[in-house]
Amino acid sequence: MKFQSEPNTSAGEFFELLENSGYRWPAKLEGTANQNGFTVPQGTTVLAFHFKDGVLVAGDRRATAGNSIMYELCDKVIPIDNFTLMAIAGVPATAFEMARVLSHNFEYYRRSQLQSMSTEGKIRALSKLLKENVGMAVQGLGVVSPIFATYDPDLKKARIHFYDMLGADFQIRTHTATGSGSQIIRGILEHEDLWGEKPLAERTREQAMTLAIRLLQTAALFDSATGQARPEDDIYPTLATLTEEGYRFLDDDETAKIFKTSTARG
Amino acid sequence: MFEEPYRWMEAVSTRHNYVQEKLKMGQPVMAVPYNEGLLIFGFAPQPGKIFEVYDRIALGGVGHPADVERLRMNLLDMAHLEGFNRSAQDVNSARLLQFGIAPALKQNFEEIQRAPYIIRMLLVELDKEGIPNFFRMNYDGHWETFKNGTAIAGDEKVMDWLQKEIQKQPFATYSLDQALQQACKLWDESRKLESDDEAKKDIPETLQEAFDQWYLEGAVLTEKSMRKAIYRPLSKDEIERLKSSVV
Numbered sequence: 001m002k003f004q005s006e007p008n009t010s011a012g013e014f015f016e017l018l019e020n021s022g023y024r025w026p027a028k029l030e031g032t033a034n035q036n037g038f039t040v041p042q043g044t045t046v047l048a049f050h051f052k053d054g055v056l057v058a059g060d061r062r063a064t065a066g067n068s069i070m071y072e073l074c075d076k077v078i079p080i081d082n083f084t085l086m087a088i089a090g091v092p093a094t095a096f097e098m099a100r101v102l103s104h105n106f107e108y109y110r111r112s113q114l115q116s117m118s119t120e121g122k123i124r125a126l127s128k129l130l131k132e133n134v135g136m137a138v139q140g141l142g143v144v145s146p147i148f149a150t151y152d153p154d155l156k157k158a159r160i161h162f163y164d165m166l167g168a169d170f171q172i173r174t175h176t177a178t179g180s181g182s183q184i185i186r187g188i189l190e191h192e193d194l195w196g197e198k199p200l201a202e203r204t205r206e207q208a209m210t211l212a213i214r215l216l217q218t219a220a221l222f223d224s225a226t227g228q229a230r231p232e233d234d235i236y237p238t239l240a241t242l243t244e245e246g247y248r249f250l251d252d253d254e255t256a257k258i259f260k261t262s263t264a265r266g
Numbered sequence: 267m268f269e270e271p272y273r274w275m276e277a278v279s280t281r282h283n284y285v286q287e288k289l290k291m292g293q294p295v296m297a298v299p300y301n302e303g304l305l306i307f308g309f310a311p312q313p314g315k316i317f318e319v320y321d322r323i324a325l326g327g328v329g330h331p332a333d334v335e336r337l338r339m340n341l342l343d344m345a346h347l348e349g350f351n352r353s354a355q356d357v358n359s360a361r362l363l364q365f366g367i368a369p370a371l372k373q374n375f376e377e378i379q380r381a382p383y384i385i386r387m388l389l390v391e392l393d394k395e396g397i398p399n400f401f402r403m404n405y406d407g408h409w410e411t412f413k414n415g416t417a418i419a420g421d422e423k424v425m426d427w428l429q430k431e432i433q434k435q436p437f438a439t440y441s442l443d444q445a446l447q448q449a450c451k452l453w454d455e456s457r458k459l460e461s462d463d464e465a466k467k468d469i470p471e472t473l474q475e476a477f478d479q480w481y482l483e484g485a486v487l488t489e490k491s492m493r494k495a496i497y498r499p500l501s502k503d504e505i506e507r508l509k510s511s512v513v
Contacts, residue, residue, distance in 0.1 A: 001344050001361055001362065001366045002347075002366070003340055003370035004340060007336060007339035007340045007342075007343050008343050009339075014346060017343055017347065021347055021351075079494065081495075082493050082495065100350060101350075104346050104349065104350045107495065108346045111319070111342055112339060
């Protein structure tokens with residue numbers, strides 16, 4: 001812990017503070033060839049969609065390395081600040097590091113500038129990190145494909161943003177999914193939104209949770225890198241909502257209850 | 267000029283007088299436990315006395331606003347770098363004070379060619395076990411720890427009186443509303459002790475005037491929060507409830 005005679009005087013920029021302390025974002029590795037025609041190694045399924053009260057963000061818990069299942073308790077939905085969630089697909093080391101940088105960035109800004117960062121500012125911050133990471137991404141070492149959900153206090157509405165590898169962000173009006181299992185459920189999400197019982201944005205919290213659990217179970221049936229729930233081991237998908245009250249994760253008991261009713265056969 | 271020890275001691279003594287004189291008008295900031303965490307609270311003619319430092323740490327300051335701001339930024343920088351490089355669990359008030367702010371303040375105060383910080387500071391923390399910790403730090407780097415709450419004020423007489431009175435009350439058993447009411451009453455009583463007539467002239471004569479003309483700043487650190495960052499400023503409703511119960 002070091003007292004600096006001149007504190008950081010930038011406008012609440014945590015990344016600048018980090019760099020001044022000697023931290024460097026990993027650059028491209030010299031002498032390593034770029035992968036040609038690489039694909040994003042993202043063994044996972046995370047999704048987000050608008051429902052009646054806000055946004056639901058969900059993800060499975062499995063982490064893989066090639067064909068091996070490495071871990072079944074991975075948290076892929078990460079709180080960044082009280083009103084922001086990030087769901088990650090891609091290389092965990094880079095994704096978790098990005099989440100940590102972002103979390104400190106938003107909180108440092110809020111505390112130092114005595115106001116929250118604007119929603120646009122938060123969205124840009126993740127773009128900047130992804131851009132910084134392009135070198136690692138093109139080498140296939142650090143590709144991250146995140147979903148970013150944040151509550152906009154000005155619009156009084158939760159927003160979902162999806163990013164490409166270079167940092168371009170796209171606002172999502174209804175639903176999105178990323179990871180290796182995402183292709184399996186994107187069609188279902190679209191179908192549910194257009195021709196389901198009611199549009200996703202009109203569904204209640206319980207209905208939204210039920211759909212998310214069923215989607216993740218479906219993805220796990222077809223994608224080996226997406227983990228199925230294992231109720232006997234108390235392993236369930238991560239489910240979180242984002243509303244004007246901020247984020248809220250479902251605790252294990254509540255998830256177990258909803259999981260049981262959601263997966264019961266008719 | 268300062269080659270003789272006596273001259274240096276005299277200069278330090280003069281600095282004490284200078285800083286104490288400058289601090290005299292500083293309005294009290296109190297921090298007390300309550301049954302769900304801790305409360306930090308104060309009235310002032312200008313806002314800018316109470317701040318969030320990190321997930322479980324808050325700051326109260328009395329003194330020159332620019333000095334409060336500079337130390338606040340230093341605390342923020344230290345806390346956030348530590349939290350990022352290690353873990354949020356490694357950031358605590360004792361380390362921030364003992365290894366960060368206090369030695370630097372002492373050095374600054376004793377280097378008599380540099381301008382001293384005009385500040386008294388309160389650092390409060392609700393630790394991982396939910397136990398409130400209270401720290402008070404002087405402009406010369408001297409700091410103290412308290413278990414049952416503490417206060418800072420520009421006038422030392424007021425500060426010492428508040429410290430004694432806080433210890434007499436079972437704040438830890440109070441609800442937030444009760445703790446606010448009692449803290450507010452203590453603040454009201456402490457106004458009468460102000461030794462400086464010039465300062466007394468500018469202080470509101472009644473609590474009603476204090477609510478109407480000054481800013482009430484307050485925040486809680488509470489285990490009831492479901493968030494990682496447990497700092498929460500008092501809501502308008504809580505302040506209104508307090509006003510109607512004490513005025």
